[in-house]
Amino acid sequence: MAKALIGYIGGPPTEQLRETASLHRRIADLEDEILRLKVENDGLLRTIRERVDHVTAGDLMQPAAH
Template identity: 65%
Template sequence: MWRISMAKALVGFIGGPTPAELQQTATLRRRVADLEAEVGRLKTENDGLLQALRERVESVNASDLMEPVAH
């Protein structure tokens, strides 16, 4: 318990984070949020592409495999 009090005392003595550190923390948090949103967007896009591929594969039948592919 005394360690927590000592840590709080040290932070108080040092003065805590500087305005520049607070700004950097805010910037990093925004960046993390932006990256999380991008991951979500890419996951949604990937899920859509996988579904389209599944539908395409399901629509293929044996006769489609016998026809030559047009270039």
Template identity: 60%
Template sequence: MAKALIGFIGGPTADEQRQTARMRRRIADLEAEVLRLKIENDGLLAAVREHLEPVTASDLRERVSH
């Protein structure tokens, strides 16, 4: 029924098509930003791991018992 209504109305207007294209570009930009931030975050985590000594559960128990 929706297809019939869209066909009857005439489909999206030029303004709606421009708005849809603009929103799709914005979504693509945001997805690219999320990917960039994930990559940056992974790099920061790797750098932190390089500078930290591994901590085990027994290390934590020793510190709590003192």
């Protein structure tokens, strides 16, 4: 009887199951986005390091182009 009072007969309601599935999909989408951004960020960092490695003291003495 206690289960009937809290509405827990037969497991979680269908709407709650749908919401949980939706949240799981959203989490997976966000994790994919995080991975994509990390890969992109790593590529950008690699490009910056490569360019910095090719900078000479002479390059630093030249005025910056605006």
